[in-house]
Amino acid sequence: MSTPTVDRAVAPFDPRDHVAKKPGAVVRGLRWVREHIIGIAAVLALFYLFLPIAIVVIFSFNKPVGRQNVAWNEFSLDAWTNICRDPTICESVGVSLQIAFVATIIATLLGTLISFALVRHRFRGRTATNLLIFLPMATPEVVLGASLLALFLNLGAPLGFGTILIAHVMFCISFVVVTVKARLAGLDPRLEQAAMDLYADERSTFRYVTLPLVLPGIISAGLLAFSLSFDDFIITNFNNGTLVTFPLYVWGAAQRGIPPQVNVIGSLMFFGALAIVVIAQIVGAARRKK
């Protein structure tokens, strides 16, 4: 019954004696950091992203001493319960919403049409078209705003709602085209061919296949256009005349001191957008499950 391992005369190799010692706490700590370096960096980046938002939200509950809302004084719900104490704030938000709404509809429509032409048709002048779409995105906003103002002044056009709207549609179109084009280019052309093969004429194919499949792209383009328009300051500042949008109100108020109501509106915009996106995600997930 003698097997080689039982022969103790020769010192046997026992692998258990050679298991490396568990490293010390410091080494393990450093190793943990090294393994999670990306996660740590991501968390720090998120911290950087949310730091200003936290300040905005916190100071919306401040009761500032004097006009400047920069030093913490005491907790108060005044700004939240009385957002429109200075009616010009709410008026300016109303103006911004109106402009953003109309500009979004026009820019999304025009931009979507261009995307369809670019992705679905062959035509002369494609390169020139692409360049014309790209240039407004590559042009600094001051240049866009300034040259547009020069045009309006030359034409003697009264500055106000109309001129702001024109400017916003102009710089939103390119972003819409880029967004919708990406979605459209990712659409398998065979789906539309299959629809045509299944007795759908051009119009029905568009209505029942193309449009439903491109719609998510059009919606995100619209949201992008809305937020770009609502938030624009530089171009609007050239073409507003005496009409005050929300960013212009904030800019103007800065000289006298920004009231905490501005922080309330900033917080509302943040939480509102967050809520919309989260709800859209939940609805989307529920629909996919079904």
Added chain:
Amino acid sequence: MARTQVVTGQVEDLHLVGLTKRFGTMTAVDALDLTIPAGSFFALLGPSGCGKTTTLRMVAGLEDPTEGAILIGEQDVTQLRPYQRPVNTVFQSYALFPHLDIFENVAFGLRRRGIKDVKKPVEDMLELVELGAMARRKPGQLSGGQQQRVAVARALINQPDVLLLDEPLGALDLKLRRQMQIELKRIQTEVGITFVHVTHDQEEAMTMADTVAVMNNGRIEQMGSPVDIYENPRTAFVANFLGQSNLLPGQVVGREDGVTVISAHNATFRIPTARVATDGDSVVVGVRPEKVTVRAKDRAGDLSGRNVLEGVVTDASFTGLSTQYLVRTAWGQELQVFSQNLSADDIVRLGDDVVVSWDPIHSFGLDGASDLHAGMDKELLALQSGDEPAQVG
């Protein structure tokens, strides 16, 4: 039979008349004349880029022909839009609508034609393809085989005169492909609609189709029943693309009593004249590997009346039901032989001097000007070119 709709009118023949498609200077489909009889299962077989898919797309109306016409029965449909043609397509990778569930995918064609009551026909059709339980799933939630059946159901429910299938099994794994071949054949027999099936898989074409057309460079090389084309190929392309062949170029030395005698490499070969595809004096002798028997030279037995060659075994691979040999002739050509494992005595070994022989009625003759590599697998060819060329005399 799970036919769900009243058949309006009878199924009609499909005619292609001088059908041509050019992309710039490239001719994808070259003056195709073809009649596909009603109710048949027709396969268009060829390598990628041979024009088979373009042909199919022209029939579907997804591509405009440069010249020629497409007729279904007596109706010229060449100028009709895809949705005006009594033709439906099963697309490669299926093209199911991702935003619609299975029920709505199948109902799509009926709804577009304004048919109100779609519930019953759609449910019947889903039963036919055995997917009744999946009606409310989205295409993304189905397996490849299930998606493929939805694509078939979505096309068939419209009772087209012709169903076009564009490499419908290409995305499936081998086992599923075999199963779907049988399934498709069953469905075709049940519904009696003309199926035009495009594929590059010769085995698939031969398994399923009544008639196979082998296509190459925009033209049809040969058309006929699978057995006919396999047993009597008329071109080197067909001989190589459909199965494998041993090809030996030679010269005609006599024609008598319906037999053509050909001399090549100091040996004579006999071929039934009906199986020779040319009237010229330069003829390539061909024979399929499984038609050839191989015997050790010293126990060859009586070979009178057979076509005979001598050589040395350079490779033998045992696959269970058969053994595949490579036999090198005196002039360096390697012949392929598939030998059924009938008895252990028949087995010859590597390096043995052997005699290969076959019955003359299994020979076929091709035009002597043929490119002997036409239709061969390009990668295989590249592998062999490092070695001795296998089929060059």
Added chain:
Amino acid sequence: MPAVVPSAATAHGSDEATVRRSRRSTPYLLLAPGLGWLAVFFVVPLFASLATSLQVPLVEGDPDQGYTQGFAVQNYVNAITEYWPQFLKSFLYAGIATLLALCIAYPLAYFIAFHAGKWRNIMLILVVAPFFCSFLIRTYAWKTILADQSPVTQFLNALHLLPDDRILNTPLAVITGIAYNFLPFMTLPLYAALERIDFRLIEAGGDLYGSAWTTFRKVTFPLSLPGVVAGTLLTFIPAVGDFINAQLLGSVKDKMIGNVIDSQFRIVRDYPMASALSFLLMAATLTIVFLYIRRAGTDDLV
């Protein structure tokens, strides 16, 4: 079998011709409204402002009397000689801020693409959400964060990390603000590019190269390059022309070219100078963009 009628092919010829013709004009009909808008409100103003940039004062030395059309290339020479430091500063600040944004956004996008799992969508929302809070409000918040008495400044001062003992009103504050404000333009394209990478490639890289850093350099980063190019351009272009961050977070010495154009146009009202500066900025930006695209070997953006 029915007779094959080849001549039937021409029967519908005329119908087909009209259909084809209308289809050929379709793309132009689709393009017309949008491109028309851009032509009138983007191209025309650009040319108008090109003309303006060459104007000369009606009365020499007294711009208040207005300007008349001329061909004063001298305006450009003046613009460069007078404001080259601001030009330089703009490209410098924008360049550094773009790099900073890349360094912050890359790990974030990488984490979301490969490690976030089911939290992926939530994290993407978190990345974009802060930017729904108005640009100006965010920048004012930075003003509070970086103020001299703020905990951030005092903490860094305690470590003696700040050369001027302050952050606000220094180039550092301007760059921090720019990098922050254009961060989603960097993160989203990076994420899109990273998400497309098959993670098994990165694992295979780890298997073949061993070191994580080498794998990143040889596999991950090259594959994410389209995202890097798109992200850096989308950040750099608006950053060069921005003047809000410099205005709110910088000192008088930190003025960028955007500030100069804005004040020339709206305060000094020297329109030829403002237009000349605009054109120089646009030309310089486009030159850098096209050189960069060429170098990176991608034309996805155009």
